[in-house]
Amino acid sequence: MEITINLLPEEKRKRLELEGDLPFGRIFTDHMFYMLYQKEKGWHSAQIKPYEPICLDPAAVVFHYSQTIFEGLKAYYGVDGKIRLFRPDRNMARMNRSARRMCMPEIDEEFVLKALKKLVDIEKAWIPKEKGSALYIRPLMMGTEAFLGVKPSGEYIFFIILSPVGAYYREGFNPIKIYVTDKYVRAAPGGVGDVKTGGNYAASLAASEEAMKLGYTQVLWLDAVERRYVEEVGTMNIFFYFEDELVTPSLTGTILPGITRESVIQMAKDWGINVTERRITIDEVIEGARTGRLKECFGTGTAAVISPVGWLAYKGEEYVIAGGKTGPLARRLFDELTGIQYGEKPDPYGWIQFVP
Template identity: 90%
Template structure:
């Protein structure tokens, strides 16, 4: 499969402008990758073209039945001037997992990763140089067949767009405050909680808005059945450090299998820490915060990498963790992960791929 290049002439290309800062997900580069699918041809018309609106029929399946999946990863400008990707093959594999669950066609993971690297190489001048900044990469697939009726689409668009970004949270690498909701639920057993599909995020908006009005950065979700077991934060997986045990909720089909989560588990175990993937109740977390047994809490995800949590609000009360400060384990994990991503530290795990 070949990728057709339809690039803007040099004089029409924009430059990365840092004057107004880098708000997350608001600025987009000059070009995008796009390919089409239909049942007769499979994936076809692979091209890198100028970034522009996509024209869809008002009856397109994505509008009415939410057949859409996406991924999120970053390109980092290393201290040696080379551009790095962090475990991009895991994003490709997860996208195919999502596609199967949503009755959508699989992608050729190797080909799409090649297209992604080609696009990033074309837009390499958009990769911010400052540590903490990066080029966010958003692959997305959606059903485009025009019809009304509940069935999988027979036509799809897949595209990749790029966005230079700064820190995800305005707090930066400082503890955030999280609101625990037992009113709303994010995902139920047998549903699509472990799939990166748009509907999951739409369902989270009400609780997120309520949390924001109360002064909290994110929502911590509990299970849909008993409203007792911790699941994940709106944009992150969650970890609790109890004395000598690092705990994160087990992947039971209602939690997104985060790539940063997976990396933290592997890294912490390589340091000799006991890491448990198990069910954990909110009562255990609150009791740990009250007694001091809970030493640290932090979220993990592509956008923020490691996000320390200094306060949990539950049933009208706030519980402070580690005096509201960033803990040494979260700090070490953040420094090690970002050190690998920006080429400041060796990569003993083989996680990094280079562009081109």
């Protein structure tokens, strides 16, 4: 399939807005990638075109039954002037995994990655050059067939949009405050907790709003059955560094398999750290914070990379971790990962792909 390219004339393009404190996901570039799917034809009509609203029938499946999946990754300007993507092949593979679970058509991973790189190259002037900033990339697929029956759509739109972003958290690389909820649940066994689908995030909004009103940045979810086992944070996977073990909850089908999570596990193991993927109770975490056995806690994700956690609130009590300061392991992981992403450090794993 060929990609048709239809670009805006220079005089109609938006003024670049890359100065100052860039908000996350509020500014969008001039162009997008877009293609269509029909059951009889497969994927077709691939194009890079001006960023514009999408016209859908009011009965489109996505509105009524939330048949949608997405991904998130970034493009970085390296210190050598080259544009880097961090493990984009893993995002493409995860998108197809999500598609299978949501009964949606798979994409040609190689073709879509090629289209993504072409789009980023066209919009490269939108990539901020300041360390910590990047061009956020959002691929999304949604069911668009118009009907009011509960079954998979026979028609889909796939698109990629781009947004220049600064640091995800206003706190910067400083410890954040996490609220542990045992009132709400995010995902149950057998559900779609390990899929990057919109409904998961809609289900998290009430708890997130409650946490923010109490002064906390994010919510830490517990399992849906016993409300005992730690799962993940709203936008991140979670790690706990005890005296002799780095623990992250195992992938039991209710946790998103994060690409940054996967990278941290590999790096930490290579550094000789005892890394364990297992079920961990909130009681073990709280006891570790009380006794000092819990040395560090941090989240991992594309948006924030590494987020140190300095405080956990649970059942009306607040627990301080590492004195409310960033720990040395979180700092080392952050420096190593961002060093690879911005070309400041070698890439021994072959994680970086270049644009074009």
